Amino acid sequence: MQGASLPPPRRHGRLVARLIVLAGFFFAFGFALVPLYDTFCEAVGFNGKTLKDALAAKDAPPSAINYSRKLGVQFTATLMPGLPWEIRPLEPAIELHPGELRTTRFLVRNLSDQTIVGQAVPSVSPTVAARHFRKLDCFCFTQQTLAPGESREMALTFIIDGDIGDEISELTLAYAFFLAPKDPA
Amino acid sequence: MNTATHTLDGHGGHAHQPGGLLRWLTTTNHKDIGTMYLSFSLLMFFVGGAMILAVRAELFQPGLQLMKPEFFNQLIGVHALVMIFAALMPAATGFANWMIPLMIGAPDMALPRLNNWGFWLLPPAAILLTLPFVLALFGIGDGAVATGWTLYAPLSVQGGIGVDFAIFAIHILGISSIMGSINIIATILNMRAPGMTLMKMPLFCWGWLVTAVLLIVTLPVLAGGVTMLLTDRHFGTHFFDAAGGGDPILFQHLFWFFGHPEVYILLLPVWGLMPHVLSTFSRKPVYGHTGQVWSFVAIGVLGLVVWGHHFMTAGLPVPALLYFMYSTMSISLPLAVLFFCWIATMWRGAMSFETPMLFAVGFIVLFGIAGLTGLVLADVAADAQYHHSYFVVAHFHYALFAGGIMGVMTGVYYWLPKWTGHMYSERLGKLHFWLTVISFNLTFMPQFFLGLAGMPRRIPDYALQFAEFNAISTVGSFVLGLSQLLFAYNIWRCIKGGEKASNGVWEGTHGLEWELSSPPPHHSWETQPVIKD
Numbered sequence: 001m002q003g004a005s006l007p008p009p010r011r012h013g014r015l016v017a018r019l020i021v022l023a024g025f026f027f028a029f030g031f032a033l034v035p036l037y038d039t040f041c042e043a044v045g046f047n048g049k050t051l052k053d054a055l056a057a058k059d060a061p062p063s064a065i066n067y068s069r070k071l072g073v074q075f076t077a078t079l080m081p082g083l084p085w086e087i088r089p090l091e092p093a094i095e096l097h098p099g100e101l102r103t104t105r106f107l108v109r110n111l112s113d114q115t116i117v118g119q120a121v122p123s124v125s126p127t128v129a130a131r132h133f134r135k136l137d138c139f140c141f142t143q144q145t146l147a148p149g150e151s152r153e154m155a156l157t158f159i160i161d162g163d164i165g166d167e168i169s170e171l172t173l174a175y176a177f178f179l180a181p182k183d184p185a
Numbered sequence: 186m187n188t189a190t191h192t193l194d195g196h197g198g199h200a201h202q203p204g205g206l207l208r209w210l211t212t213t214n215h216k217d218i219g220t221m222y223l224s225f226s227l228l229m230f231f232v233g234g235a236m237i238l239a240v241r242a243e244l245f246q247p248g249l250q251l252m253k254p255e256f257f258n259q260l261i262g263v264h265a266l267v268m269i270f271a272a273l274m275p276a277a278t279g280f281a282n283w284m285i286p287l288m289i290g291a292p293d294m295a296l297p298r299l300n301n302w303g304f305w306l307l308p309p310a311a312i313l314l315t316l317p318f319v320l321a322l323f324g325i326g327d328g329a330v331a332t333g334w335t336l337y338a339p340l341s342v343q344g345g346i347g348v349d350f351a352i353f354a355i356h357i358l359g360i361s362s363i364m365g366s367i368n369i370i371a372t373i374l375n376m377r378a379p380g381m382t383l384m385k386m387p388l389f390c391w392g393w394l395v396t397a398v399l400l401i402v403t404l405p406v407l408a409g410g411v412t413m414l415l416t417d418r419h420f421g422t423h424f425f426d427a428a429g430g431g432d433p434i435l436f437q438h439l440f441w442f443f444g445h446p447e448v449y450i451l452l453l454p455v456w457g458l459m460p461h462v463l464s465t466f467s468r469k470p471v472y473g474h475t476g477q478v479w480s481f482v483a484i485g486v487l488g489l490v491v492w493g494h495h496f497m498t499a500g501l502p503v504p505a506l507l508y509f510m511y512s513t514m515s516i517s518l519p520l521a522v523l524f525f526c527w528i529a530t531m532w533r534g535a536m537s538f539e540t541p542m543l544f545a546v547g548f549i550v551l552f553g554i555a556g557l558t559g560l561v562l563a564d565v566a567a568d569a570q571y572h573h574s575y576f577v578v579a580h581f582h583y584a585l586f587a588g589g590i591m592g593v594m595t596g597v598y599y600w601l602p603k604w605t606g607h608m609y610s611e612r613l614g615k616l617h618f619w620l621t622v623i624s625f626n627l628t629f630m631p632q633f634f635l636g637l638a639g640m641p642r643r644i645p646d647y648a649l650q651f652a653e654f655n656a657i658s659t660v661g662s663f664v665l666g667l668s669q670l671l672f673a674y675n676i677w678r679c680i681k682g683g684e685k686a687s688n689g690v691w692e693g694t695h696g697l698e699w700e701l702s703s704p705p706p707h708h709s710w711e712t713q714p715v716i717k718d
Contacts, residue, residue, distance in 0.1 A: 012295045012371045019367045023401050030409025030439055034424060037435050080428070119428045127502045178428030181421070 065099035066162045072170040073160070077106055077120075083179045084112040085146070090153070099162035101136075106175070108144065109151035117145045117180040122173060129171045132161040143180045210305070213297035214707060215282045220604070221304050222279030223597075226272050227673060229311060230590070233267035236260045238666050241628075245659040247647050257645035258331035259347065263314060265334035266351065269451065270358045271311050273585070276593045277454040278303075278365050281393050283604060285369065287698035287705060288387045290378030290714040295371035299364050306361040313354040317347040333643055335444070338425035338436040342417050349418070352411045359404045366397035378697070380716030384475060387696055391478050392457020395485040396450050402489065403443040403450075410439030434499055441492035449488040451585060453481060455592030456523055459545055461696075462599050463527055466542035467534025468693035473526040480519040480526075487516045494563055498572045506565045513563040520556060524549070539691070540614030541599035544591055547622045551587030555580060558633070573643075576636025579629045586625060594621075594672065601679055602686035606704040609679035613671055620668035627661030 073096060075089035087108045096102050110116055120140035124130035135141075139154035146152065160171075202208055209221060240260050243251045252260075282300065286293055294300050314329070321328040330351035332341045341348050373394050377386065413424040414436070423429025425436045460471040471477075493501060493509035501509070527549055536542070558580040562568050571577060602608050631654035636642075640651045647655065686703040701709050 012375055015371050015374060016296070016367055019370060019401055023363050023367075023405050025405075026402050027405035027409050030406035030442075031413075033406075033439060033442075034413075034435065037432070037438065121427045127500070176427065178426075181423055181426055181429040 064162045065097050067097050069098055069166075070095050071098060071160060071164070071168070074170070074172045075104060075106070075175075076172065077175040077177060080176055080178045083116070083118055083177055085110055085116070085118060085177065087175075087177055096160065098160050098164050101157065101159050103155055103157045105153045105155050106139070107151065107153055108146065108177075110146035110149060113148045115145060115147050117143050119143050119178050119180040120175045121178060122175055125172050125174070126168065129160075129164065129168050132164040132168075133171070133173065134159045134161065140175065211301070213293070213301050215286050215294045215297070215300065216604075216705070216707065218294075218300050218304050219279045219282030219284075222275045222282060222307075225304075225307055225311075226276035226279060226593075227676070229267055229271035229275070231669070231673075232311075232315070233264050233272055234666050234669065236264040236267070238662060240264065241659040241662040243645055244647070244655050246656070247649055247652050249646055252645070254645045255331060256328065258333070258643070259318070259329040261643055262331060262333045262351075263318075263329050266314055266330075266354070267311070268585075269334070269447070270355075271307065271314070273451050273589050273593065274358075274362060275307060277393075277396070277451070278362075280389070280454060280458065280593075280596055280600075281365075281369050284600065284698060285372055285390055285393065286376070287701060287709060288390055288696060289373065289376065289381060290697050290710045290716075291372060291376035292708065292711050292713075294368050295376055296368045300368055303361045303364040303368065306357050306364075310354045310357040310361065313350050313357065317345075317350050320346075335440055336411065336414065336436075337440070338414060338417070338433045341414055341436075342425060349415065352415050355411050356408055359408045362400050363404055366400040369393055369397045370401075378710075378713045378716055384478065385716065387457075388460045388471065388474065388477055388481075389454070389457040391481055392453040392455075395481045396453040399446045399450050399453075399485055399488065403446045406439060407443035410436060410443070413439070434496070437496045437499060438492070441495045442489075444495060445492040446485075446488045448581075448584065449484055451589045452592070453485070455548075455589060455596070456481065458596045458599070459527060459548065459592065460530060462541050462545045462595055463530045464695070465599070465691050465693045466539060466545070467531045467536050469530060469534040470695075471526075472529035472532075473522070476522055477526050480522045483519040484516060487512065487519070491516065494568070497565055497568045510563055510565045514560060517556065517560060524553065524556075537692075539598075540609075540611060540618055541595050543615065543618045544595035544598060547618065548587060548591050548595060551583055551591065551622070551625070555583035555588055558583065571636060573641055574636035575632040575640045575642055578642050579632035579636060582629045582632075586629070591621070591625075597672075597676070599691075601676065602690045603698065603703050603705070605680050605683075606686055606702075607679050607683035608686050609675050609683065613675045613678075617668060617671045617675065620671070621665065624661045624664035624668060628658050628665050629661075631655070631658045631661075 072093060074093045075091065077087040077089060079085055079087060085108055087106060090105045090107055094102070094104065108118075120138075122135075122138070122140050124133050135156065135158045137155065137157040139156065144152070144154065203211060209217065212218060212221075237260070239251070240257060243249070243257060282294065285291070317326055317329040320326050326346040328345070328347055330336070330341075330344065330347040332344055332348065336348070336351065373386070373390055377383075413422065416422040417424050417426060417431075423431040425431050425433045427433065456477075460474075460477060464471045491509060491513045493505060494513045497506055497509065531546075538546075558576070562571055562577065562580060598609065598614055635651055635654050635658075638651065640647055688702055689699045690703055697710075697714055698705075700714075
């Protein structure tokens with residue numbers, strides 16, 4: 001340090017630009033978490049989400065049915081606030097073999113005097129069983145529109161994988177029925 | 186540490202500076218801005234404190250006496266947001282503004298105008314946060330945000346206009362904090378005195394460097410999360426609406442990805458200043474400087490990957506629970522390194538107990554309780570019982586009041602003579618310490634037992650068997666709140682005058698900041714010192 005020791009003019013531009021990019025990256029990361037979260041939950045079977053590629057199981061040979069085991073399956077359905085319906089599973093509890101194709105039904109009725117659209121959201125517990133629960137057809141795949149006072153039997157067709165772990169003997173499929181969100185469009 | 190200074194005709198005068206209010210509106214001086222941050226913080230500390238005293242008054246007896254449950258819900262949420270974003274964080278930023286340039290031998294912060302803007306965003310944000318209380322008095326809206334500070338969906342999707350005000354306040358506070366962080370990182374990385382390598386840099390600067398990085402990494406995620414909340418509320422998106430294919434648990438992930446590192450954001454500046462105080466009043470060098478630096482870094486990194494322990498009861502699958510439990514517990518290792526370094530710094534020192542040292546030692550004991558009860562909560566099996574109980578409330582007040590606010594008070598008493606050039610009243614300071622530490626324990630120790638007995642948090646009424654402990658806690662909280670007036674008075678008196686402080690202020694101080702006069706000139710280190718050894 002000799003002579004006029006005024007510090008050299010500082011150039012912070014590059015560092016500041018990098019830090020702003022870092023902050024921008026993490027803002028985008030927050031939004032990227034939305035699809036990542038779904039992908040992650042589906043990949044590892046967390047969160048009680050059932051698989052989307054369920055149709056593959058339909059082609060499974062009958063020999064995939066494991067007649068040596070029996071599984072208990074319970075069905076429940078709950079109405080979320082704001083949906084003036086009633087709903088109940090016609091078979092609250094069944095027994096089946098892993099790999100067996102089954103259809104069960106839920107009875108739903110619109111108690112109001114208005115046409116109402118509802119959406120069922122499923123959840124399987126224990127959550128580790130969710131990836132073995134393959135739905136071929138389900139009323140939860142689409143929204144359900146009920147006229148005033150209308151009642152309907154809604155079907156669910158499913159297979160529980162033959163390779164489901166031995167530690168699981170009972171599982172529950174719970175539906176929460178929501179008033180379908182109104183699209184702003 | 187030797188310094189060589191060179192004379193230079195700098196613009197040391199104040200001639201080109203406007204006077205009065207305009208001076209504070211337009212200032213780009215790091216000392217002025219630091220003073221504004223600290224004053225704002227103290228003001229909001231009393232605002233947030235008054236809110237929670239109203240809550241404690243309601244909880245003095247079982248039953249509803251003073252307020253409706255809706256108002257109670259608003260008070261607890263805004264109390265937390267005010268204390269975290271408007272009291273603790275600005276206090277730490279005020280310290281950074283005042284001390285980092287003095288400690289590293291820089292003439293000012295790297296980006297002085299950004300610094301001014303960063304501060305002046307805070308008052309509008311604080312007004313946004315509290316305005317709904319006032320609007321409700323005139324029949325507009327239904328009051329402030331009533332969801333608790335965590336803003337969990339779907340409650341926050343359904344809430345009133347208070348939620349929108351809180352969302353915009355968080356956006357503004359976030360922008361302010363990110364600007365402050367960019368400024369601090371640029372200052373630390375580009376403006377250290379020649380010879381001051383990163384590993385020779387004072388620990389306070391290191392604590393802030395890690396804090397600033399954490400802020401830049403996590404605050405944008407919170408900003409994104411509350412933006413999704415805003416579009417869910419008003420623009421027909423379904424990020425957190427299960428009926429539309431969204432997931433309310435996703436909000437908890439987004440919130441706590443920010444929220445857990447936020448705990449370390451609040452505490453790292455305090456952990457940084459603690460060794461300075463302990464070393465000064467033990468008249469010994471800081472023990473384990475390098476170890477503490479790496480502990481800061483380790484805690485910062487680990488703090489980013491443990492967020493799930495805040496909602497272990499939300500239905501996380503077992504493998505995720507185990508991961509979050511073990512990763513959370515692993516943070517106690519670098520934290521234990523810090524504790525042992527603090528104790529080793531005092532070990533066999535010639536200790537004296539001036540007010541800052543009292544607060545520092547009180548901090549170590551009480552923050553230790555916060556850490557140990559945190560280990561209990563990290564245990565998945567125990568957490569199932571203690572989650573959302575008063576045990577959690579007591580735990581995080583030991584962390585954030587005893588760890589955070591008492592840490593800030595340590596720094597204020599330690600540096601106040603340097604800032605003002607006067608000694609504060611040691612007698613009042615010690616009185617303030619003892620009143621604070623006793624009434625703090627009187628307030629929060631009973632809450633551990635309430636939580637163990639099953640009292641849930643965020644409820645304005647409770648079962649009869651909780652009455653005694655709640656009454657004790659309320660008495661403690663009022664003593665705690667009122668004794669803070671002593672703190673404000675002592676600061677005021679010290680600004681106005683008092684015994685002159687020497688350059689070093691305390692007997693055992695080391696570092697560049699103690700070589701300047703007390704108070705330091707308006708423009709300091711215009712010629713950078715050179716660190717020789």
